[in-house]
Amino acid sequence: MVIYVAMAILSYKHIRLYFWKNMGHYTQNMISSPLSPGISVIAPAYNEGLTIIDNVYALMHLNYPLYEVIIINDGSTDDTLDKLIEHFALKDVDLPYHERIKTLPVKRFFRSSDKAYEKLLVIDKENGKGKADASNAGINASKYDYFLCTDVDCILHEDTLSRLMRPILDEKSRNQLDDIQVIPDTGYIHVEDNQRRVIAVGAPLRMINSSDVDNGVITRFRPPNKILPRFQELEYIRAYLLSKMAWSALNCVPNVSGGLGLFDKHIAVKVGGYDPRSFAEDIDMVTRMSVYMIQNNKRYAIRYIPVSLCWTEGPQNLKVFSRQRVRWARGLVQIMRLHWHVLFNTKFKRLGMVVFPYNFLFEFLAPILELTGFIFYIYLIVIGAINWVNTLTLLCFLYMFSVMISSIAVLWDQLTERHYRKTSEVIGLCLTAFAEPFIYHPLIVFFSLKGYVQSMFRQKLVWGNMQRKGFSSSNTKGTSSST
Amino acid sequence: MSAETIFITIIQCIIALSLLGTFVSYTIIATKRHKEARNRKRQAQLNQLIVDKILPQFIKEDLSEAVSEPLIDRKILDELALMDKTDRQLMIDTLIHLRWHVAGANAFILHRVYVLLELNQDSLQKIKSRRWQVNVQGLHELTLMDYAISDIDILRFNLSDVSELRSAARSAFMRFSKNEPFRFFDEIRDPLSIWELVGFFRILDQSKDTVKSNFANWIRYSRNKTVVICCMKLAAHEQSIEAIDSIEGLLNVNDHALRSHAINALGHLRALHTQDHLIKMYPNQPIDCQCEILFALGIFRTPGAIQFLKEQFLVTYDFEIENNVAGILARLMRGGQLNWTVPQLQERKQRILNYYLQEQ
Numbered sequence: 001m002v003i004y005v006a007m008a009i010l011s012y013k014h015i016r017l018y019f020w021k022n023m024g025h026y027t028q029n030m031i032s033s034p035l036s037p038g039i040s041v042i043a044p045a046y047n048e049g050l051t052i053i054d055n056v057y058a059l060m061h062l063n064y065p066l067y068e069v070i071i072i073n074d075g076s077t078d079d080t081l082d083k084l085i086e087h088f089a090l091k092d093v094d095l096p097y098h099e100r101i102k103t104l105p106v107k108r109f110f111r112s113s114d115k116a117y118e119k120l121l122v123i124d125k126e127n128g129k130g131k132a133d134a135s136n137a138g139i140n141a142s143k144y145d146y147f148l149c150t151d152v153d154c155i156l157h158e159d160t161l162s163r164l165m166r167p168i169l170d171e172k173s174r175n176q177l178d179d180i181q182v183i184p185d186t187g188y189i190h191v192e193d194n195q196r197r198v199i200a201v202g203a204p205l206r207m208i209n210s211s212d213v214d215n216g217v218i219t220r221f222r223p224p225n226k227i228l229p230r231f232q233e234l235e236y237i238r239a240y241l242l243s244k245m246a247w248s249a250l251n252c253v254p255n256v257s258g259g260l261g262l263f264d265k266h267i268a269v270k271v272g273g274y275d276p277r278s279f280a281e282d283i284d285m286v287t288r289m290s291v292y293m294i295q296n297n298k299r300y301a302i303r304y305i306p307v308s309l310c311w312t313e314g315p316q317n318l319k320v321f322s323r324q325r326v327r328w329a330r331g332l333v334q335i336m337r338l339h340w341h342v343l344f345n346t347k348f349k350r351l352g353m354v355v356f357p358y359n360f361l362f363e364f365l366a367p368i369l370e371l372t373g374f375i376f377y378i379y380l381i382v383i384g385a386i387n388w389v390n391t392l393t394l395l396c397f398l399y400m401f402s403v404m405i406s407s408i409a410v411l412w413d414q415l416t417e418r419h420y421r422k423t424s425e426v427i428g429l430c431l432t433a434f435a436e437p438f439i440y441h442p443l444i445v446f447f448s449l450k451g452y453v454q455s456m457f458r459q460k461l462v463w464g465n466m467q468r469k470g471f472s473s474s475n476t477k478g479t480s481s482s483t
Numbered sequence: 484m485s486a487e488t489i490f491i492t493i494i495q496c497i498i499a500l501s502l503l504g505t506f507v508s509y510t511i512i513a514t515k516r517h518k519e520a521r522n523r524k525r526q527a528q529l530n531q532l533i534v535d536k537i538l539p540q541f542i543k544e545d546l547s548e549a550v551s552e553p554l555i556d557r558k559i560l561d562e563l564a565l566m567d568k569t570d571r572q573l574m575i576d577t578l579i580h581l582r583w584h585v586a587g588a589n590a591f592i593l594h595r596v597y598v599l600l601e602l603n604q605d606s607l608q609k610i611k612s613r614r615w616q617v618n619v620q621g622l623h624e625l626t627l628m629d630y631a632i633s634d635i636d637i638l639r640f641n642l643s644d645v646s647e648l649r650s651a652a653r654s655a656f657m658r659f660s661k662n663e664p665f666r667f668f669d670e671i672r673d674p675l676s677i678w679e680l681v682g683f684f685r686i687l688d689q690s691k692d693t694v695k696s697n698f699a700n701w702i703r704y705s706r707n708k709t710v711v712i713c714c715m716k717l718a719a720h721e722q723s724i725e726a727i728d729s730i731e732g733l734l735n736v737n738d739h740a741l742r743s744h745a746i747n748a749l750g751h752l753r754a755l756h757t758q759d760h761l762i763k764m765y766p767n768q769p770i771d772c773q774c775e776i777l778f779a780l781g782i783f784r785t786p787g788a789i790q791f792l793k794e795q796f797l798v799t800y801d802f803e804i805e806n807n808v809a810g811i812l813a814r815l816m817r818g819g820q821l822n823w824t825v826p827q828l829q830e831r832k833q834r835i836l837n838y839y840l841q842e843q
Contacts (some may be wrong), residue, residue: 020619020647023620032685033685035684096834169676170676170678389491393498397501400497401497401498401501403501407504407505407508410512411511411512414512418519426512427509427512430512
């Protein structure tokens with residue numbers, strides 16, 4: 001409880017500081033600046049034929065002076081590639097490609113013959129059974145020093161790149177820098193600058209279900225009408241605005257989401273990019289990047305900003321939701337197994353003493369402890385040793401506290417930006433918190449445990465299709481899918 | 484009272500606090516949204532008022548003539564209801580928003596509206612506040628509305644413990660100091676970030692009448708590395724030729740990050756006389772410095788530089804360098820500065836060159 005309250009306070013202070021820092025409209029300075037570093041936007045696509053054109057349009061209309069959009073057709077079996085070729089007048093090019101990260105074979109590269117789409121590069125490759133392999137191909141083909149990893153079905157805010165780039169450019173060393181030593185005629189001693197380097201930046205993801213979208217631009221934000229995406233919206237707000245903002249203030253961010261993350265390409269390549277065998281490739285890569293920095297005595301930071309910049313379609317039915325959560329749970333087991341040596345290891349500083357222990361206790365062990373507690377209570381009821389008054393008081397405490405934390409998260413969101421037009425929509429979202437402990441939370445615990453069991457018995461994981469409703473326009477809704 | 488009872492009492496108190504916390508959250512959300520809606524509506528009205536009624540009066544007036552009497556009708560002033568503090572702040576925000584999107588005479592008109600409505604007094608009041616956040620806000624308002632204040636009023640913030648305040652003060656100083664806009668470089672003890680530099684560039688671009696600074700001294704004598712990097716970038720942006728000698732001195736520093744910035748600046752400044760030095764040092768440089776040397780030689784475009792680029796393209800096997808040189812050579816070939824046909828070029832290199840030649 002104390003940790004949650006402390007995180008709420010810390011995140012509030014960090015959010016306020018972010019807005020004080022951005023008071024001078026300085027993000028707009030970047031749009032015309034020759035100093036803005038280039039960014040490669042990498043978006044893998046698998047069977048996204050229904051929405052691909054709108055999504056690519058949206059990616060090509062970001063407010064940033066120097067960026068490219070790399071779409072990786074990950075062996076789609078539908079008409080994704082044909083649509084891209086036809087719509088953007090793509091032609092085969094012989095792109096100089098250096099496979100710095102090993103991937104499945106890349107078949108072809110396409111660029112548009114229309115100058116209006118010169119930012120666009122399309123890669124056609126064999127299906128890698130996941131996002132990681134496709135993203136790695138995108139990293140290999142990228143030409144800039146930073147890459148933004150996103151899903152092609154995500155809708156990004158037009159200022160996404162400049163807002164995410166700011167923490168990278170604004171990171172300052174707290175120590176006075178070394179004096180410059182001029183050593184003429186003695187050859188060159190190549191010293192490394194040990195200023196703190198921001199290796200990744202993230203921002204909140206939100207649910208797009210029920211919002212109005214026109215040509216890749218959200219014209220009206222609404223909280224999802226369906227109950228599952230609605231719960232997820234609340235969960236995301238809580239996770240990003242309470243948890244990750246607080247971790248960012250302490251420079252202990254455990255993960256930058258695969259849906260939206262800006263990464264330092266140099267470090268990402270050094271650690272081998274995304275691991276295609278991983279079920280949680282985003283946490284895995286961020287952990288490896290952090291380990292690399294620590295082992296090489298380099299100072300680093302991973303940052304989060306409080307402004308929602310990315311909207312994605314959440315699973316609408318229990319089957320897809322179950323698949324997603326089971327995969328996440330298995331990913332967490334994998335991460336714990338792979339990076340076990342980091343846990344409680346003082347050599348890894350905050351990563352080993354704060355980030356990993358928190359993940360282990362509050363993410364990994366939590367479902368197991370909850371199940372154990374539940375079984376213990378049943379046992380007490382069976383043997384008649386339960387004090388009902390105290391039990392109900394404790395349950396009431398847990399319930400009310402979780403409702404309060406969710407309400408505070410929504411409040412922080414409202415202090416950050418007000419996407420929803422009506423107050424009733426916001427209050428409606430807050431009220432969802434009252435149903436969450438009864439419906440959503442047990443589901444999450446169940447699917448996490450299912451994932452752990454599957455991990456134990458090494459069952460083959462089915463990535464499956466993410467059934468999408470599509471949001472290109474109200475009268476063309478259908479179904480598309482992605483890994 | 485038993486320990487169990489105390490525990491349950493504490494839990495009950497937390498339940499009550501949670502209930503209260505939830506209720507307070509809802510209340511703040513509702514109140515804030517109501518206030519925000521009201522402000523948005525008011526801001527739209529003010530925006531309309533400025534565009535429809537105030538700006539046309541100013542546009543009619545000859546801007547070159549000094550006018551002592553305020554031009555805004557009493558009626559409009561009343562309509563603005565500027566006595567209210569929130570409305571005054573909204574008006575400042577509206578003017579800043581408009582000011583951001585215009586330049587020249589229109590920007591000057593907005594500045595005059597700001598002064599005539601005495602909104603500058605509000606901003607000046609803010610820089611006297613004890614809260615650093617309010618100071619920053621005041622400095623931003625004055626900077627963005629181009630309302631000059633004395634150097635002394637700004638320089639005191641340079642000693643602040645809060646980096647955001649120091650940063651805002653630097654921007655304000657740069658904007659308003661007529662004689663030496665970068666004098667604050669002498670006093671900087673903390674590192675400058677690239678982000679601040681982005682802001683400096685923007686201010687430089689907006690203030691064309693600013694006195695040209697001599698960055699050579701800071702590049703040569705500053706002991707703050709970020710100031711040196713900043714000055715090299717500013718010198719290159721401002722085409723400050725007198726800084727070339729100082730930058731050249733940095734070609735021998737042991738910090739390769741600094742060295743690569745120096746090479747880049749020399750390239751932008753077209754310091755042709757450094758060509759031989761750059762070519763000589765090329766083989767024993769790390770890859771980032773090598774890429775900068777190739778970039779600089781691509782800008783020089785002398786016969787010697789082009790010959791070196793061609794040689795490097797033929798002999799190198801490094802992917803990054805190969806692509807860098809191919810890009811530079813292709814640009815020169817497309818621009819007609821280079822006519823190069825190599826009969827015996829390796830197939831891979833030919834493909835790379837062809838790719839860059841076809842690039843739009």
